[in-house]
Amino acid sequence: MDYFLQQLINGVTLGAIYGLIAIGYTMVYGIIGMINFAHGDIFMVGAFIALIAFLALVAIGVTAVPLALLLVLLIAMALTSLYGWTVEWFAYRPLRKSFRLAPLISAIGMSIALENYVQIAQGARVKSIPPLISGGYTLTKSGGFAVQLSNVQILVVLTTVVLMVVFTWIVAHTRLGRDMRACEQDLKMASLLGVDVDRTIAYTFIIGAALAAVAGVMYLLYYGVIDFYIGFVAGVKAFTAAVLGGIGSLPGAMLGGLLIGLIETLWSAYFSIEYKDVAAFSILVIVLIFLPTGILGRPEVEKV
Amino acid sequence: MSQLSETKPASTVGATPGRRFEPVAAFKRALLSAVIAFGLFSLMIGLRTVSGPTGALLLEGRPELLAVLVGLTFVGALAREFILGERDVNLQRFVPAGLIARSSAVARLVGPALFVFAVLVPIVFYHNRYMLDLGTMVLTYVMLGWGLNIVVGLAGLLDLGYVAFYAVGAYSYALLAKNFGLSFWLCLPLAGILASFWGILLGFPVLRLRGDYLAIVTMAFGEIIRLVLLNWQSVTRGPDGISGVPRPTFFGLPFTNSDGGFASTFGLDYSPTHRIVFLYYLILALAIVTNLVTIRLRRLPIGRAWEALREDEIACRSLGINTTNTKLTAFAMGAMFAGFAGSFFATRQGFISPESFTFTESALVLAIVVLGGMGSQSGVAIAAAVMLGGFELFREFAQFRMLIFGLAMVAIMVWRPRGLVATRTPSIFLRKRKPVDAALVEEARQ
Numbered sequence: 001m002d003y004f005l006q007q008l009i010n011g012v013t014l015g016a017i018y019g020l021i022a023i024g025y026t027m028v029y030g031i032i033g034m035i036n037f038a039h040g041d042i043f044m045v046g047a048f049i050a051l052i053a054f055l056a057l058v059a060i061g062v063t064a065v066p067l068a069l070l071l072v073l074l075i076a077m078a079l080t081s082l083y084g085w086t087v088e089w090f091a092y093r094p095l096r097k098s099f100r101l102a103p104l105i106s107a108i109g110m111s112i113a114l115e116n117y118v119q120i121a122q123g124a125r126v127k128s129i130p131p132l133i134s135g136g137y138t139l140t141k142s143g144g145f146a147v148q149l150s151n152v153q154i155l156v157v158l159t160t161v162v163l164m165v166v167f168t169w170i171v172a173h174t175r176l177g178r179d180m181r182a183c184e185q186d187l188k189m190a191s192l193l194g195v196d197v198d199r200t201i202a203y204t205f206i207i208g209a210a211l212a213a214v215a216g217v218m219y220l221l222y223y224g225v226i227d228f229y230i231g232f233v234a235g236v237k238a239f240t241a242a243v244l245g246g247i248g249s250l251p252g253a254m255l256g257g258l259l260i261g262l263i264e265t266l267w268s269a270y271f272s273i274e275y276k277d278v279a280a281f282s283i284l285v286i287v288l289i290f291l292p293t294g295i296l297g298r299p300e301v302e303k304v
Numbered sequence: 305m306s307q308l309s310e311t312k313p314a315s316t317v318g319a320t321p322g323r324r325f326e327p328v329a330a331f332k333r334a335l336l337s338a339v340i341a342f343g344l345f346s347l348m349i350g351l352r353t354v355s356g357p358t359g360a361l362l363l364e365g366r367p368e369l370l371a372v373l374v375g376l377t378f379v380g381a382l383a384r385e386f387i388l389g390e391r392d393v394n395l396q397r398f399v400p401a402g403l404i405a406r407s408s409a410v411a412r413l414v415g416p417a418l419f420v421f422a423v424l425v426p427i428v429f430y431h432n433r434y435m436l437d438l439g440t441m442v443l444t445y446v447m448l449g450w451g452l453n454i455v456v457g458l459a460g461l462l463d464l465g466y467v468a469f470y471a472v473g474a475y476s477y478a479l480l481a482k483n484f485g486l487s488f489w490l491c492l493p494l495a496g497i498l499a500s501f502w503g504i505l506l507g508f509p510v511l512r513l514r515g516d517y518l519a520i521v522t523m524a525f526g527e528i529i530r531l532v533l534l535n536w537q538s539v540t541r542g543p544d545g546i547s548g549v550p551r552p553t554f555f556g557l558p559f560t561n562s563d564g565g566f567a568s569t570f571g572l573d574y575s576p577t578h579r580i581v582f583l584y585y586l587i588l589a590l591a592i593v594t595n596l597v598t599i600r601l602r603r604l605p606i607g608r609a610w611e612a613l614r615e616d617e618i619a620c621r622s623l624g625i626n627t628t629n630t631k632l633t634a635f636a637m638g639a640m641f642a643g644f645a646g647s648f649f650a651t652r653q654g655f656i657s658p659e660s661f662t663f664t665e666s667a668l669v670l671a672i673v674v675l676g677g678m679g680s681q682s683g684v685a686i687a688a689a690v691m692l693g694g695f696e697l698f699r700e701f702a703q704f705r706m707l708i709f710g711l712a713m714v715a716i717m718v719w720r721p722r723g724l725v726a727t728r729t730p731s732i733f734l735r736k737r738k739p740v741d742a743a744l745v746e747e748a749r750q
Contacts, residue, residue, distance in 0.1 A: 100515060108670075122353055284524045
């Protein structure tokens with residue numbers, strides 16, 4: 001039971017990270033109906049920017065952990081959004097009226113390009129940093145096994161909850177959010193009614209990238225180890241989360257993220273750690289085939 | 305159908321085409337580009353993480369490189385403003401409309417010319433081992449491209465896990481040959497059968513999916529197969545791979561320097577080149593078979609059903625075409641050729657490991673098909689030669705080539721989404737067979 005509780009805590013933390021990435025997938029799919037295959041790599045870029053920003057801050061003498069953390073978060077969000085915007089401008093915007101799978105193929109190209117760009121710029125070796133935040137609480141202790149809740153885990157979950165609240169507010173109550181919802185319902189109609197579609201889509205990518213950057217910072221804090229390849233698998237899992245929750249639905253993305261995080265952690269804990277990615281991919285396949293609208297999604301009506 | 309608006313990038317909407325060049329505004333925009341470039345590259349390229357003496361990460365500044373990149377962006381943006389004004393880059397004007405001119409006389413000659421050239425390669429380059437190896441590799445990808453073309457170009461099902469069937473073929477041959485001592489010529493059809501069996505098996509669940517969901521599921525299947533190969537140590541030896549895969553024989557005669565070998569049987573001096581040339585012709589023959597089968601299938605009812613399915617699935621069903629069988633045969637045919645290519649790969653390399661069957665490989669084959677122009681046979685062959693030739697040309701920049709490859713995929717989609725060969729020849733025609741613009745064909749639409 002204690003072991004299970006510990007896995008539950010770990011799973012929720014991991015799920016929060018996946019959920020943050022999944023929002024980027026779900027928003028873009030909701031509005032322009034494309035799978036932003038490069039989004040996982042945007043997350044990876046965010047983690048790298050955070051790593052470099054952290055090292056740079058240490059080098060110039062900013063060592064107070066809360067301040068450094070806040071700065072790293074802001075820098076990573078700002079610069080990663082710039083990457084998100086650039087990718088949209090370069091690889092997707094010119095394809096708005098192309099044939100349907102062109103954006104997907106372009107996104108695959110972008111994903112390969114980003115991975116190799118980071119590999120060339122920062123080297124292929126695994127990068128690790130010492131834990132920035134240590135300590136935690138022991139929840140229960142029975143026999144030889146103690147259930148730990150670390151400060152990093154609290155930080156990850158809290159940050160995610162705060163961001164979700166802020167983001168939900170943006171979508172529900174601001175002009176931008178209204179434009180986004182209008183674009184999601186009908187792109188052409190929205191543009192006829194004076195919504196600047198290109199700008200709204202650009203903002204969608206910027207917000208998605210900023211949230212992915214936060215996920216990258218959290219990943220770096222939680223694991224302390226990153227390399228240029230983390231984006232692919234994390235991206236697939238986050239996409240699975242988005243589909244599982246119901247693509248286009250924001251609470252769905254969070255719920256899906258939590259479920260995927262829990263499934264992955266419990267699978268590794270009780271079955272085999274080697275096959276944990278196989279499990280993630282299998283869930284993706286099963287969800288897409290048997291539950292393509294997800295848990296909170298609306299069924300898609302096929303029109304001739 | 306408004307073809308003009310299709311080729312024009314969407315961002316031209318609202319811009320006045322061909323507006324005059326205004327120095328101040330252009331300068332401002334170029335400056336903005338430079339600022340964005342600075343933001344993008346400042347941390348990623350301006351600083352580099354290196355391992356310090358204690359193993360902890362340290363930073364190393366690269367201000368010159370950063371300055372060069374930002375400067376280049378500024379100059380490039382300014383030049384773009386100067387040349388194009390407000391218009392968007394439209395390379396359509398600079399690239400000829402279809403690598404093969406629309407005159408069908410030239411187009412009809414390209415295929416045979418390529419074939420003759422391919423046959424002559426081992427004779428011309430007999431003493432050039434490098435060219436022979438390169439030719440063999442190009443032909444392997446031509447064959448894979450043609451196989452994938454059945455699934456993507458003809459049936460319009462975007463398959464991102466094609467390399468899985470290649471892996472099935474390679475491992476089938478390696479395991480059957482090593483464990484049961486079966487010969488290459490017996491294993492070849494077996495590998496094809498096994499691969500197409502997997503094609504059907506994986507095809508069944510994805511029948512109901514459309515478009516990008518189908519693409520993602522096939523990618524997931526590809527990754528699952530690779531991960532299983534990686535982790536199923538007792539059979540596949542995991543990441544160590546299988547070495548010592550038996551070499552091919554000339555219908556039973558081994559290419560060795562002994563009595564009963566190929567050279568002594570035919571009274572030739574032994575030379576290791578014999579095997580290389582044999583492998584070259586073997587893959588050439590396999591590729592030609594793939595091509596001929598595809599061309600014939602296109603004219604059979606099943607091929608027409610594939611193309612109809614690509615154009616409109618609902619119309620297909622209304623007309624009584626069994627879409628289940630049509631999709632499954634497309635998957636099975638494509639997978640079978642990948643299986644053949646896979647077993648050839650295994651026998652040529654003598655060593656296989658899951659490393660060779662990553663997602664990037666699937667993306668490469670897909671890029672070849674897309675660059676060639678989905679559904680065009682000669683386009684795929686040219687694209688494979690261009691792409692692998694390009695890889696070899698830039699061998700010194702090996703670390704950059706995947707970066708360029710990724711960017712090239714984006715560039716193709718932006719500038720030539722219909723591929724190099726932008727015309728298609730219909731299999732049914734009223735009076736005269738004449739190529740039509742690929743924009744009228746709905747590749748991989750549904």
